[in-house]
Amino acid sequence: MENLEETTGFMGNIAPSATLAITAKAKAMKAEGLDICSLSAGEPDFDTPDMIKQAAIDALLAGKTGYTPAAGMPELRNAIVKKFADDNGIKTTMPQVIVAPGAKFSVFSAVAALCGVGDEVIIPAPYWVSYPEMVTMAGATSVIVNTTAGNNYELQAADLEAAITENTKLLILNTPSNPTGAIYRKETLEAIAALAVKYNFMVLSDEIYEKLVYDAIAPHISIASLNDEIAELTITVNGLSKAYAMTGWRLGYLTAPLWLAKKISAMQSNTTSNPTSFAQYGALKALEDGEAAVNTMKAAFAKRRDLIYKLVNDIDGVKAIRPEGAFYIFCDISSFGLTSNDFCAQLLEKKLVAAIPGQPFGAEGSIRLSYACADETIIEAVGRLKAFCDSL
Ligand code: PMP
Ligand code: GLU
Helix, strand or coil: CCCCCCCCCCCCCCCCCHHHHHHHHHHHHHHCCCCCEECCCCCCCCCCCHHHHHHHHHHHHCCCCCCCCCCCCHHHHHHHHHHHHHHHCCCCCHHHEEEECCHHHHHHHHHHHHCCCCCEEEEEECCCCHHHHHHHHCCCEEEEEECCHHHCCCCCHHHHHHHCCCCEEEEEEECCCCCCCCCCCHHHHHHHHHHHHHHCCEEEEECCCCCCECCCCCCCCCHHHCCHHHHCCEEEEEECCCCCCCHHHCCEEEECCHHHHHHHHHHHHHCCCCCCHHHHHHHHHHHHHCHHHHHHHHHHHHHHHHHHHHHHHCCCCCEECCCCECCEEEEECHHHCCCHHHHHHHHHHHHCEECEECHHHCCCCEEEEECCCCHHHHHHHHHHHHHHHHHC
């Protein structure tokens, strides 16, 4: 073949994940000895709780080192069925639950098994960077609908309805949200669910930050729990990475209507096979006994949320809503007249602070700061950010 480097496939022209790329760059600069303050990381700064590690070690020593069923071990899938019932009010069954190497692959496999050429996928912006790329990889088309800070970054029913066409196959929701930290209110979810039922499209609800919610007025609500009709149209994704500090373990899961779960399972059986066998034992332990560990980490995140929110809002020209969940604060920096990429590049170069530009989240004019780091890092980094903003 003449031109080996040219790809005509959907997967060959994808941009690398901006969040992973910038986080890796900040880590590399730090390793070179530079005094970097990183507010870029999308992962807890905690270690995985010991009892979860021990469960995986025990499984390894007991020889649990072979293949498991492609969709995950039955014991783990049953524990996930129980988790969905107890935590989320979602009724599901083991055949509908599929475990994957990371929630990222759960989202991708659901999008890829459901969507293809000619299908439209509605994504509210700001969105997690990987969603539109996943839609592109499936050969489908993203339809971006903007949300505003004034509406708590929640997709409004009227805006959603205006974007629906006869090709609408899927809507991707993310609550609590990466990058805004916003949590969807029940009324908003009810209005969205009514439209999904009326126009007959699926909803993928990415709830990976579910456990990291900080205010009684903003509880986490799963759209699939609202009624049976929307439950039949919903794929609910969750994972172990954020709640249990298990990012490196690569474990996510979803529940979907049985017809779709079968397609996703078939796809995984031909791509990843099962998620790592002994890691699944760690996940089982986390789901069964991890609540206290989650609450300890959550209490630390809640304090940091208050700290960073106060510090950021003391900077002239920066505006941010008070995040209610996850571990990000999304800051409007449009008053400085720089693109978000230029703003972050200069902030890194001049003040050695790593932040993620809003542009890859579909939100030019904003930046994302992660508060999954020590209080001292937050204080130092936001101090440098303030000095940078004051110099502009
Ligand atoms: N969804 C969102 C919104 C995320 O921020 C992440 C973070 N990586 C994921 C899914 C995937 O997480 P993981 O693959 O580590 O389970
Ligand atoms: N989800 C995290 C983030 O947004 C981790 C990086 C990634 O998987 O994209 O930073």
